[in-house]
Amino acid sequence: MDFKTSFSGIFESLMTREPLFLSKEVLRHSYTPDELPHRHNEIRQLAMILSSVLRNEESSNILIYGKSGTGKTIVSRFICSELESTGQKLNIPVKTAYINCEITDTQYRVLQNLAETFGERVPFTGWPTDKVYRTFLSSIDQQKQCVVIILDEVDRLVQKSGDDIIYNLTRINSELKHARVSIIGISNDLKFKDYLDARVQSSLSEEVVVFKPYDARQLEDILNQRAELAFKPGAVDEYVIPLCAAFAAREHGDARKALDLLRVSGEIAERESATRVQERHVRMAKDRIEADSIVEAVRTLPTQSKILLYAIILLTEQKHRNITTGDVYDTYSRLCKKAGLDILTQRRVSDLLSELDLLGIVNSTVVSKGRYGRTRQIHLMVPLVGIRLVVEDDIRLKGLSTFQPAQRRL
DNA sequence: AATCCACAGGAAGCCCGGGAAC
DNA sequence: GTTCCCGGGCTTCCTGTGGATT
Numbered sequence: 001m002d003f004k005t006s007f008s009g010i011f012e013s014l015m016t017r018e019p020l021f022l023s024k025e026v027l028r029h030s031y032t033p034d035e036l037p038h039r040h041n042e043i044r045q046l047a048m049i050l051s052s053v054l055r056n057e058e059s060s061n062i063l064i065y066g067k068s069g070t071g072k073t074i075v076s077r078f079i080c081s082e083l084e085s086t087g088q089k090l091n092i093p094v095k096t097a098y099i100n101c102e103i104t105d106t107q108y109r110v111l112q113n114l115a116e117t118f119g120e121r122v123p124f125t126g127w128p129t130d131k132v133y134r135t136f137l138s139s140i141d142q143q144k145q146c147v148v149i150i151l152d153e154v155d156r157l158v159q160k161s162g163d164d165i166i167y168n169l170t171r172i173n174s175e176l177k178h179a180r181v182s183i184i185g186i187s188n189d190l191k192f193k194d195y196l197d198a199r200v201q202s203s204l205s206e207e208v209v210v211f212k213p214y215d216a217r218q219l220e221d222i223l224n225q226r227a228e229l230a231f232k233p234g235a236v237d238e239y240v241i242p243l244c245a246a247f248a249a250r251e252h253g254d255a256r257k258a259l260d261l262l263r264v265s266g267e268i269a270e271r272e273s274a275t276r277v278q279e280r281h282v283r284m285a286k287d288r289i290e291a292d293s294i295v296e297a298v299r300t301l302p303t304q305s306k307i308l309l310y311a312i313i314l315l316t317e318q319k320h321r322n323i324t325t326g327d328v329y330d331t332y333s334r335l336c337k338k339a340g341l342d343i344l345t346q347r348r349v350s351d352l353l354s355e356l357d358l359l360g361i362v363n364s365t366v367v368s369k370g371r372y373g374r375t376r377q378i379h380l381m382v383p384l385v386g387i388r389l390v391v392e393d394d395i396r397l398k399g400l401s402t403f404q405p406a407q408r409r410l
Numbered sequence: 411a412a413t414c415c416a417c418a419g420g421a422a423g424c425c426c427g428g429g430a431a432c
Numbered sequence: 433g434t435t436c437c438c439g440g441g442c443t444t445c446c447t448g449t450g451g452a453t454t
Contacts, residue, residue, distance in 0.1 A: 347442085369451080373415040418449085
């Protein structure tokens with residue numbers, strides 16, 4: 001067979017290849033389906049609490065608990081948009097503001113964000129916090145209206161900036177003449193309440209709604225519902241969805257993971273020009289999602305953390321067992337010198353190490369070696385070779401690949 | 411039992427860039 | 433321009449500690 005016959009019409013074959021997807025959008029996190037399976041009770045519960053808003057009464061503040069991917073965000077947004085539209089019909093102005101506290105994680109920025117949602121212009125820094133608060137307050141108080149504020153991942157906010165902001169927001173009603181404010185706090189952390197001041201605790205959690213993780217069967221229902229819209233009929237093998245559901249159920253019933261898994265499986269199958277999505281595609285997808293998230297986490301690390309990680313990689317390559325903070329700091333400082341970068345203090349490096357730990361890139365446990373002190377033992381938790389390349393790819397670290405760490409101190 | 415290592419990790423405060431107001 | 437505020441990265445200084453060694 002010559003070249004021409006084997007490749008002629010290659011584009012035609014690619015173009016005529018049947019796509020498996022009808023709409024990939026349906027499988028994304030941002031997509032809100034018309035129907036939220038297995039969350040009817042929670043929706044009813046929230047609706048009951050918030051319905052007082054439509055009777056022009058003050059509504060209780062709500063605290064929502066549940067692990068990631070249990071539908072907290074999607075349900076709250078759904079219920080709020082329902083509330084807004086019903087309010088419109090009844091001629092009762094209802095406004096909702098959604099804030100993701102993982103991104104907006106200081107008191108100033110929460111207030112700034114809120115003020116902007118209500119059409120005020122507030123610089124992202126510069127004003128005294130009090131002024132931003134006043135701006136927001138007068139902005140919503142211009143007319144009689146109900147304002148529902150969703151604070152998603154509120155535990156992050158409290159962890160980082162304390163509970164002042166929540167305290168202020170829960171008390172805001174006493175300063176308002178016309179408008180009313182209710183707060184919905186969403187938290188992944190079940191112990192979150194313990195970090196709050198007692199007064200804040202009681203006012204924020206007047207009502208508590210708990211979202212239980214989905215089990216494998218429920219995840220299957222969710223996936224089936226979406227797959228029907230996302231894929232062509234018959235494009236998905238019988239066992240694909242149960243397998244995605246099973247994998248995700250193992251990770252505390254995370255529906256987002258399940259959807260990702262299904263979407264990536266489909267993408268892999270499509271790229272392979274397979275006629276249907278099969279079980280093996282799911283397994284490949286699982287591996288790929290895991291690998292991608294690690295690479296992404298490492299790639300977006302700040303330079304100092306990359307050098308630090310590089311030090312750990314080098315020490316691991318030299319098969320040092322029981323790498324300690326001291327070893328890492330030693331190698332790290334010499335790497336910095338070679339790369340011409342500032343050397344941070346050990347205290348700071350210790351914090352960066354904790355961050356790497358939090359990201360799951362390394363695992364560190366504090367051990368006591370008796371007379372020889374207390375330190376962390378650090379293990380790399382990611383595949384050495386692949387990650388080394390990702391770190392070396394950082395332009396500022398070029399030229400460090402020939403670096404030899406010192407022999408182990410005794 | 412006392413000592414003491416090698417850090418962990420909290421607290422406070424510095425410095426910087428970004429921005430507003432005067 | 434000066435003076436104020438905010439947030440984030442960082443340093444300085446500090447107290448705390450599990451257990452092998454003395």
